[in-house]
Amino acid sequence: MSHSFSDDRPSTHTPVGLIAVAWALVGVPLVYGLYNTIKAASALFGG
Structure with a gap:
């Protein structure tokens, strides 16, 4: 069984x-x- 890791969502760009x-x-x-x-x-420790 082969799994595809491709994502069909469009890539987003954050400014x-x-x-x-x-x-x-x-x-x-x-x-x-x-x-x-x-x-x-x-x-406390150094004075």
């Missing part, structure tokens, strides 16, 4: 700007949270 905005929406809060976590941990 690069939309990808950048989506990453910014995730990345900015992530970096802010990591910064605050490291700052709090250094106050």
Whole structure:
């Protein structure tokens, strides 16, 4: 039995700007949270 992996759906193109905005929406809060976590941990452990 042979399986075909070809997809009959048309390929979609996501604009690069939309990808950048989506990453910014995730990345900015992530970096802010990591910064605050490291700052709090250094106050606890580093003095």
